[in-house]
Amino acid sequence: MSLQAYKTATQRAENPRDAEYRLFGQVTRALMDAAADPNAEPARRMDALDWNRRLWSALATDCADPDNALPVSVRAQIISLSLWVSRHTSAVMRREEEIEPLVEINRMMMQGLSGGAEAA
Numbered sequence: 001m002s003l004q005a006y007k008t009a010t011q012r013a014e015n016p017r018d019a020e021y022r023l024f025g026q027v028t029r030a031l032m033d034a035a036a037d038p039n040a041e042p043a044r045r046m047d048a049l050d051w052n053r054r055l056w057s058a059l060a061t062d063c064a065d066p067d068n069a070l071p072v073s074v075r076a077q078i079i080s081l082s083l084w085v086s087r088h089t090s091a092v093m094r095r096e097e098e099i100e101p102l103v104e105i106n107r108m109m110m111q112g113l114s115g116g117a118e119a120a
Contacts, residue, residue, distance in 0.1 A: 021113040027052050028106040035099040046093065052102055053089045056082040081105060 014022070030048035034040060060082035062068060063075035070078075085105065091097035 017113055021110055023055065024106050024110045024113065027055050028103055028110070031099050031103050031106070035103065049089050049093055049099070049102075052106070053086055056085040 027048070031052055034045040034048040060079045063070065063078045063082075068075055085102060088097055088101060092099055092102070
C-alpha cells in the first residue's frame with residue numbers, strides 16, 4: 001500500500017475527535033520544540049506560535065456557529081480560552097511570557113479529547 005493510500009484510508013477512518021487530538025498533538029509538539037531551544041531560529045518559534053493561535057481561532061470560529069452541537073457553556077469556555085491563547089501568544093512573541101502555559105492548555109484539551117477528563 002502506498003503512503004498516500006495509507007494517509008487517505010487513515011483520514012477516512014479517523015473521527016473528528018481523533019483528528020482534533022492528533023492536530024493538538026502536532027501543534028503542541030511544535031510549541032515544546034520551540035520552548036526547548038531558546039537559541040532556535042526566531043522564525044521557527046513564531047511559526048509554532050502562529051500555528052497554535054490559528055488552531056485556537058478555528059476552534060472559536062467553529063464554536064461561534066449556532067449549529068455547533070456542543071453545549072453552549074462548553075462553546076463559551078472554548079471561545080474564552082481562544083481569546084486567552086491569542087493574548088498570551090502575543091505576549092510570548094514579545095518575549096514577555098513563556099510558552100509553557102500554552103503547552104499546558106493544549107495538553108488539557110488533549111486530555112479532554114481522549115476522554116481522560118471523564119475518567120478523572
